[in-house]
Amino acid sequence: MARSKVYVASVGLTKVGDQWGKSLLDLAVEAARGAMKGAPRVKPQQVIVGNMFSAVGASQEHLGALVASALGLAGTPAFKVESACSSGGSAFHVAYSLVGAGALDSALVVGVEKMRDLEPEEVSEALAMAESAEYTQFVGATFAALNGLLARYYMEQYDVSRDELSAIPVIDHANAVAAEHAQFRRAITPEVVNRSAMVADPLRLFDCAPVGDGSAAVLLVGEAAASGAKGRLAEVLGGRVATGEFSVYERDDMLDFAATREAFKGAMAQAGLSPKKLRFAEIHDAFSVVGALALEAMGFSKRGRGAKDASDGMYRAGSELPINTFGGLKARGHPVGATGVYQVAEAYLQVTGQAGKNQVPGADYGVAHNIGGVDTTSVVHVLGRGA
Amino acid sequence: MARSKVYVASVGLTKVGDQWGKSLLDLAVEAARGAMKGAPRVKPQQVIVGNMFSAVGASQEHLGALVASALGLAGTPAFKVESACSSGGSAFHVAYSLVGAGALDSALVVGVEKMRDLEPEEVSEALAMAESAEYTQFVGATFAALNGLLARYYMEQYDVSRDELSAIPVIDHANAVAAEHAQFRRAITPEVVNRSAMVADPLRLFDCAPVGDGSAAVLLVGEAAASGAKGRLAEVLGGRVATGEFSVYERDDMLDFAATREAFKGAMAQAGLSPKKLRFAEIHDAFSVVGALALEAMGFSKRGRGAKDASDGMYRAGSELPINTFGGLKARGHPVGATGVYQVAEAYLQVTGQAGKNQVPGADYGVAHNIGGVDTTSVVHVLGRGA
Numbered sequence: 023m024a025r026s027k028v029y030v031a032s033v034g035l036t037k038v039g040d041q042w043g044k045s046l047l048d049l050a051v052e053a054a055r056g057a058m059k060g061a062p063r064v065k066p067q068q069v070i071v072g073n074m075f076s077a078v079g080a081s082q083e084h085l086g087a088l089v090a091s092a093l094g095l096a097g098t099p100a101f102k103v104e105s106a107c108s109s110g111g112s113a114f115h116v117a118y119s120l121v122g123a124g125a126l127d128s129a130l131v132v133g134v135e136k137m138r139d140l141e142p143e144e145v146s147e148a149l150a151m152a153e154s155a156e157y158t159q160f161v162g163a164t165f166a167a168l169n170g171l172l173a174r175y176y177m178e179q180y181d182v183s184r185d186e187l188s189a190i191p192v193i194d195h196a197n198a199v200a201a202e203h204a205q206f207r208r209a210i211t212p213e214v215v216n217r218s219a220m221v222a223d224p225l226r227l228f229d230c231a232p233v234g235d236g237s238a239a240v241l242l243v244g245e246a247a248a249s250g251a252k253g254r255l256a257e258v259l260g261g262r263v264a265t266g267e268f269s270v271y272e273r274d275d276m277l278d279f280a281a282t283r284e285a286f287k288g289a290m291a292q293a294g295l296s297p298k299k300l301r302f303a304e305i306h307d308a309f310s311v312v313g314a315l316a317l318e319a320m321g322f323s324k325r326g327r328g329a330k331d332a333s334d335g336m337y338r339a340g341s342e343l344p345i346n347t348f349g350g351l352k353a354r355g356h357p358v359g360a361t362g363v364y365q366v367a368e369a370y371l372q373v374t375g376q377a378g379k380n381q382v383p384g385a386d387y388g389v390a391h392n393i394g395g396v397d398t399t400s401v402v403h404v405l406g407r408g409a
Numbered sequence: 410m411a412r413s414k415v416y417v418a419s420v421g422l423t424k425v426g427d428q429w430g431k432s433l434l435d436l437a438v439e440a441a442r443g444a445m446k447g448a449p450r451v452k453p454q455q456v457i458v459g460n461m462f463s464a465v466g467a468s469q470e471h472l473g474a475l476v477a478s479a480l481g482l483a484g485t486p487a488f489k490v491e492s493a494c495s496s497g498g499s500a501f502h503v504a505y506s507l508v509g510a511g512a513l514d515s516a517l518v519v520g521v522e523k524m525r526d527l528e529p530e531e532v533s534e535a536l537a538m539a540e541s542a543e544y545t546q547f548v549g550a551t552f553a554a555l556n557g558l559l560a561r562y563y564m565e566q567y568d569v570s571r572d573e574l575s576a577i578p579v580i581d582h583a584n585a586v587a588a589e590h591a592q593f594r595r596a597i598t599p600e601v602v603n604r605s606a607m608v609a610d611p612l613r614l615f616d617c618a619p620v621g622d623g624s625a626a627v628l629l630v631g632e633a634a635a636s637g638a639k640g641r642l643a644e645v646l647g648g649r650v651a652t653g654e655f656s657v658y659e660r661d662d663m664l665d666f667a668a669t670r671e672a673f674k675g676a677m678a679q680a681g682l683s684p685k686k687l688r689f690a691e692i693h694d695a696f697s698v699v700g701a702l703a704l705e706a707m708g709f710s711k712r713g714r715g716a717k718d719a720s721d722g723m724y725r726a727g728s729e730l731p732i733n734t735f736g737g738l739k740a741r742g743h744p745v746g747a748t749g750v751y752q753v754a755e756a757y758l759q760v761t762g763q764a765g766k767n768q769v770p771g772a773d774y775g776v777a778h779n780i781g782g783v784d785t786t787s788v789v790h791v792l793g794r795g796a
Binding site for chain 1: 479503506
């Protein structure tokens with residue numbers, strides 16, 4: 023399909039967390055200006071905003087034109103892309119597809135979410151919109167509750183212990199210590215997870231990604247515009263979006279993340295890359311169990327081994343395939359519609375050698391994996407060191 | 410840019426209006442199935458949903474995967490595109506761009522909105538999200554209020570009478586009489602507009618598009634998939650999205666719809682077509698004044714003449730350039746995120762000669778024009794009779 027190579031030319035990130043003093047638009051503009059400053063000669067031909075629930079979080083829609091106009095880019099085509107917690111990944115994918123196909127030579131993708139202005143129960147209601155209003159919401163199942171049931175089933179089915187389930191959050195927190203944009207920069211132990219408050223049995227507070235505000239932006243360029251980019255380039259080697267049967271309880275095998283499997287397979291095939299070549303993976307671990315199942319669906323761990331492998335030392339910094347090198351959803355934070363763009367931006371920093379204290383040595387290739395719902399939409403992109 | 414010709418192969422429409430018995434998803438599925446039935450051998454490679462405020466209207470996000478899964482298309486990439494009232498047009502534009510660039514060979518675009526489950530003041534709040542939360546909403550300006558101010562200015566500036574302003578709603582209602590999917594199928598006179606309740610001085614009830622539920626779907630195909638389409642094809646000859654300075658009061662000339670001007674110019678240039686070739690136009694007239702300014706921005710009327718020309722008999726059925734051939738936003742209805750897809754579907758029916766009693770004779774070329782905000786985002790597509 024690709025008629026043009028596609029590069030990430032620059033990125034911009036705000037800190038994730040409590041951003042009481044900044045509006046949704048302030049955050050988006052801060053991240054976008056950061057990305058544009060990194061490639062001042064590139065004028066974005068399109069602005070695509072990834073966001074899930076600005077309507078309930080900030081009484082604001084029409085983010086595409088709002089952000090474009092605030093950036094002085096009035097005139098430029100702009101719109102918002104939404105696919106629940108994978109909105110950022112989907113927004114990036116639309117831009118990647120358009121640049122790759124030659125329809126555009128440059129595009130600015132801005133992921134943004136403002137969650138902290140909402141009360142906790144409002145956040146629960148907003149996140150539940152990733153699931154069916156007529157069924158899942160109707161019976162009162164929150165998003166955490168669904169994932170709690172999944173975690174219970176996973177632990178029973180594969181004899182996964184509490185400490186094993188805690189391994190991915192522990193890795194995330196360890197990686198976030200040096201990550202300046204991360205929400206929680208404090209290392210934890212499995213005991214901390216065990217002692218934390220119960221959210222949805224067996225999931226405890228530290229199994230769950232936190233609520234935070236944040237925005238990430240990436241500037242994509244095709245081959246023609248790449249010459250005007252002054253910074254280091256990361257090439258987007260492949261990408262794929264896949265959907266699954268909508269709700270997890272509709273599936274024959276609830277522990278098989280089929281959408282992630284398909285998206286990963288498709289993205290790697292497009293990249294023409296063996297998974298062995300990957301040196302890091304930014305995975306979507308909104309809940310510890312989700313991270314484990316994602317690692318299994320992508321084939322890094324065998325079925326039932328995701329949490330166990332993490333507990334055995336795989337996936338931590340210095341291992342063969344470190345995950346969530348800036349803290350992942352649990353510790354970098356999960357401003358939902360922005361998360362997929364944070365992941366791509368972090369992958370850019372890794373493959374271009376700009377990850378500072380979080381740098382993975384020899385990070386030639388890496389993958390960014392973003393989920394909406396309980397693996398209902400899965401978005402995978404493969405990045406490599408640019409030419 | 411275009412590497413493949415792009416065709417609309419089939420369309421599906423629900424009636425616009427009170428759809429108390431059907432959910433948001435029911436409506437989307439009904440329209441989508443209608444479109445898919447028209448081209449049973451075409452499997453959509455992507456599902457793109459245009460919608461503005463399902464979050465507040467139906468407590469539902471993640472519409473892409475929700476609709477794809479309900480259609481039996483789980484696996485297929487899917488997401489939602491939003492740009493306020495031009496969400497449907499933007500969703501169509503993304504699909505058109507991807508098929509035209511050769512990234513996809515087929516795509517299903519579904520516009521859907523459920524407005525009638527909301528109380529009137531909730532609808533006002535939802536529509537106001539098209540405007541800035543920090544400025545326009547903060548000072549309490551509703552969307553109707555902004556357009557009322559614009560209408561007053563327009564009437565003062567160009568000496569436009571009340572009856573002249575009523576001309577476009579009158580045309581819309583006349584055209585909707587024979588349109589089965591239209592919300593209000595009753596002809597009106599300027600007196601009816603004059604007698605109707607004041608909404609935002611000088612705009613009265615019949616100056617304003619009604620609140621309604623509805624869904625429209627179109628199936629797009631590239632050259633390869635076109636051979637599998639059994640029905641008549643309409644070719645999408647050109648399309649463009651443009652944005653303007655975000656809020657109307659930020660602009661040097663508030664009566665110049667610059668985004669519409671740019672989008673129309675760009676779409677016609679891509680189509681390589683003189684505006685004289687157009688035989689009909691589906692224009693965005695959420696308010697009578699908006700329709701008038703749109704006709705001026707596209708150059709069909711001179712500055713200040715949009716409403717006057719309509720009053721003089723231009724634009725009505727049987728004229729050289731009939732507008733809103735199935736009733737437009739005022740009478741077909743304006744389920745906001747769906748409207749842009751209704752317009753394209755109606756243009757398809759016209760150029761393929763399937764418009765029944767609403768058929769424009771010799772409708773070889775037509776244009777669909779969709780606005781988000783007060784001409785903040787403008788989306789124009791040109792359709793022609795397929796090969």
